[in-house]
Amino acid sequence: MICRSCYRELPPGAAYCPRCGARRPPALEALPGETVPAAAAPIPGTNPWEQRAGRGRIAAFAETLQESLFRPTAFFRGTTPAGGAGAALWYAVIVGTLSLAVAVLWQQALGGRLSVEPRGPFQRFFGSRIALAGLSVFLPFGVALGNIVWAAVLHVSLAVLGGARGTYGTTLKAVCYSSSATAFNVFPVCGAAVGAVWQMVVQVIGLRELHRTSSARAFWAWLLPFLAAACVGVAVAVATAVGLMRFWQEFGGKFEV
Numbered sequence: 001m002i003c004r005s006c007y008r009e010l011p012p013g014a015a016y017c018p019r020c021g022a023r024r025p026p027a028l029e030a031l032p033g034e035t036v037p038a039a040a041a042p043i044p045g046t047n048p049w050e051q052r053a054g055r056g057r058i059a060a061f062a063e064t065l066q067e068s069l070f071r072p073t074a075f076f077r078g079t080t081p082a083g084g085a086g087a088a089l090w091y092a093v094i095v096g097t098l099s100l101a102v103a104v105l106w107q108q109a110l111g112g113r114l115s116v117e118p119r120g121p122f123q124r125f126f127g128s129r130i131a132l133a134g135l136s137v138f139l140p141f142g143v144a145l146g147n148i149v150w151a152a153v154l155h156v157s158l159a160v161l162g163g164a165r166g167t168y169g170t171t172l173k174a175v176c177y178s179s180s181a182t183a184f185n186v187f188p189v190c191g192a193a194v195g196a197v198w199q200m201v202v203q204v205i206g207l208r209e210l211h212r213t214s215s216a217r218a219f220w221a222w223l224l225p226f227l228a229a230a231c232v233g234v235a236v237a238v239a240t241a242v243g244l245m246r247f248w249q250e251f252g253g254k255f256e257v
Contacts, residue, residue: 046078049091049177064091068180072202076174076209085169085176089144092176096143099182103192143179151175157224158207163217166210174206 048067052060067075155171158164164171181202184195200222207218 047075047080047084050079050084050087061091061094064177065095065180065183068177068202069183069198072178072205073209075177076206079173079177079210081166081170081173081210081212083169085172088173088176089147092147092179093140093144095179096147096182097140099179099185099195100139100143103185147175147179148172153225154203154207154221158211158213158217158221160224161217161221163207163211163213163221165212170210171207174203174210178202178206 048055048060048063055063064075151172151174152168154175155164155168158171178199181195181199184191184198187194204215204218204222207213207221208215211218
């Protein structure tokens with residue numbers, strides 16, 4: 001059997017190409033004489049949100065939230081990589097807006113118990129009806145923009161590592177559907193932290209399944225932007241420290257009394 005990505009011969013029974021890391025869909029590329037378990041075969045076109053016209057929007061939303069949270073591998077295998085990015089972004093806006101709204105309500109209700117100054121700027125801001133009205137208007141746009149920008153960063157990172165088998169829309173779908181993890185904001189105190197960790201896991205799974213790449217490439221594609229940001233931060237800090245030292249060596253004596 002030949003890999004569809006790099007056109008090299010695949011070892012018998014290999015799920016991934018050992019050279020390029022491309023995933024072999026078992027149902028489409030089974031070797032002669034091999035038996036492929038039905039549960040392992042991807043079934044494209046079973047994404048509830050992409051079939052909401054026949055299910056109803058509320059039912060499709062609930063099913064998408066449940067499946068993407070608790071069965072992300074099967075969910076993304078049933079999601080078509082091409083097309084539907086707009087619907088995925090609309091789903092992310094709904095989930096993200098509702099989740100952040102719940103987090104704000106929890107923060108406002110438990111602000112005094114979470115070591116937040118009762119009359120501090122945070123509480124005064126969210127105690128204003130005008131501020132809450134403005135937040136409710138601009139929050140969906142912020143959620144949409146955040147998903148779009150982060151998807152662009154991830155797609156560039158995945159392309160650098162050679163794992164971008166699909167388009168930018170494919171990456172956007174992985175990012176948007178991983179927004180389901182923000183639903184953990186309904187749990188106060190630790191919900192946001194748990195949701196952030198699980199969102200990373202779901203994003204990696206989504207990148208792997210939708211781009212038909214390896215888990216390693218999907219994980220490093222997610223981690224690479226943070227490593228690059230850390231390197232830039234360290235470089236800026238070192239350059240600033242060196243500049244201050246040179247400035248002090250050259251002009252420090254002039255400031256001595």
